[in-house]
Amino acid sequence: MKKKVLSVLMAVSLTAAVLAGCSSGGDASTSGSGAASGSAVSSSDGGSGEYALIAGTTTPDQHPYNLGLIKMSELVSEKTGGAVTLDVFGNSQLGNERDLIEGLQLGSVQVTCVSTAPLSGFTDTFLVFDLPFIFETVEQARAVMDSEIGTEILNSIEDQGIKGLAWFENGFRNITNNVKPITVPDDLKGIKIRTMENQIHMEAFRVMGADPTPMAMGDVFTALQQGTIDAQENPVPIIETNKFGEVQKYISMTGHLFSPAPVFMSKDYYDTMPAEYQTAITEAAAEATPYQREQIDEQNVTGLESLQQAGMEVNEPEKAPFQDATKSVYDEFVKDEAGCVSPDIYSQVEEIIAQYPAQ
Numbered sequence: 338m339k340k341k342v343l344s345v346l347m348a349v350s351l352t353a354a355v356l357a358g359c360s361s362g363g364d365a366s367t368s369g370s371g372a373a374s375g376s377a378v379s380s381s382d383g384g385s386g387e388y389a390l391i392a393g394t395t396t397p398d399q400h401p402y403n404l405g406l407i408k409m410s411e412l413v414s415e416k417t418g419g420a421v422t423l424d425v426f427g428n429s430q431l432g433n434e435r436d437l438i439e440g441l442q443l444g445s446v447q448v449t450c451v452s453t454a455p456l457s458g459f460t461d462t463f464l465v466f467d468l469p470f471i472f473e474t475v476e477q478a479r480a481v482m483d484s485e486i487g488t489e490i491l492n493s494i495e496d497q498g499i500k501g502l503a504w505f506e507n508g509f510r511n512i513t514n515n516v517k518p519i520t521v522p523d524d525l526k527g528i529k530i531r532t533m534e535n536q537i538h539m540e541a542f543r544v545m546g547a548d549p550t551p552m553a554m555g556d557v558f559t560a561l562q563q564g565t566i567d568a569q570e571n572p573v574p575i576i577e578t579n580k581f582g583e584v585q586k587y588i589s590m591t592g593h594l595f596s597p598a599p600v601f602m603s604k605d606y607y608d609t610m611p612a613e614y615q616t617a618i619t620e621a622a623a624e625a626t627p628y629q630r631e632q633i634d635e636q637n638v639t640g641l642e643s644l645q646q647a648g649m650e651v652n653e654p655e656k657a658p659f660q661d662a663t664k665s666v667y668d669e670f671v672k673d674e675a676g677c678v679s680p681d682i683y684s685q686v687e688e689i690i691a692q693y694p695a696q
């Protein structure tokens with residue numbers, strides 16, 4: 338009973354604090370997602386369990402991150418007879434992705450699902466996923482996430498209090514902007530593009546002549562609306578569920594990066610739970626994964642249709658010129674140095690990719 342009260346109280350106070358902060362323009366309503374801020378979505382009857390877990394994401398309620406976590410919530414409640422529940426707070430209500438990762442360490446949130454890019458502030462082991470065009474197909478990406486090295490990477494930051502539970506997915510990232518269709522790298526010259534806080538992503542856009550601006554997700558809709566940035570890059574489900582079609586004219590299907598989306602849990606909290614509940618949580622996360630990836634596959638199609646219906650102009654540029662233009666990033670960032678991709682991890686990932694040649 339004590340644990341439940343504590344985690345809910347912390348979440349409520351954190352939400353109140355974040356909402357106060359959010360009123361400075363970063364709150365859910367300005368992200369165009371339209372979802373009410375301060376609202377949790379879950380299958381539980383409001384955390385009546387002995388262990389009431391709080392999950393935070395930056396994504397709207399209808400995004401597959403949240404749908405996957407709700408599926409996980411249903412499964413874990415079922416497996417524990419309601420003793421363990423999971424409430425999901427989307428739309429950056431509990432902070433941006435860096436805040437959420439830190440929240441796991443501080444104990445203010447117990448679960449999150451984030452892109453790997455912001456992890457560059459905590460560790461280098463996930464950086465391999467930030468190399469432009471390292472994956473050409475989702476099959477290659479899934480093979481790596483579900484491999485031994487993928488599991489090693491997922492579990493690589495337990496010493497920082499962050500336990501990996503599963504590899505959900507964000508997907509292949511595409512560029513939206515208000516200036517012109519992006520058909521060749523030169524079209525990016527001078528384009529002010531929002532990126533995640535990741536040194537490799539920023540360099541990839543810099544070498545193509547763009548002007549990368551790292552920014553928290555909760556501020557992107559307003560920045561696009563006000564024209565302080567011209568562009569952003571994300572998978573279709575993120576673009577559609579955040580209603581970026583309302584403030585962006587063009588979407589260019591560059592597929593320049595693939596974002597995996599690890600589900601993490603606070604290791605301190607996990608370690609306090611009875612073994613049977615720990616098993617229930619790890620099983621629920623694993624069993625929710627195929628469903629979550631199906632939702633990404635589906636929204637990649639339905640989301641693009643609705644963006645086109647909303648008036649966005651879609652173009653599919655040849656990838657080769659962009660691959661050639663960003664090759665230098667590999668020389669700069671695959672080396673045995675801090676802030677770089679470990680050559681050992683890189684070669685293990687490349688070995689797996691080679692087993693799944695793109696058609």
Ligand code: EAX
Binds near residue numbers: 451507575596
């Ligand atoms: O992880 O910040 C981003 O662009 C991410 O793709 C999003 O928050 C989901």
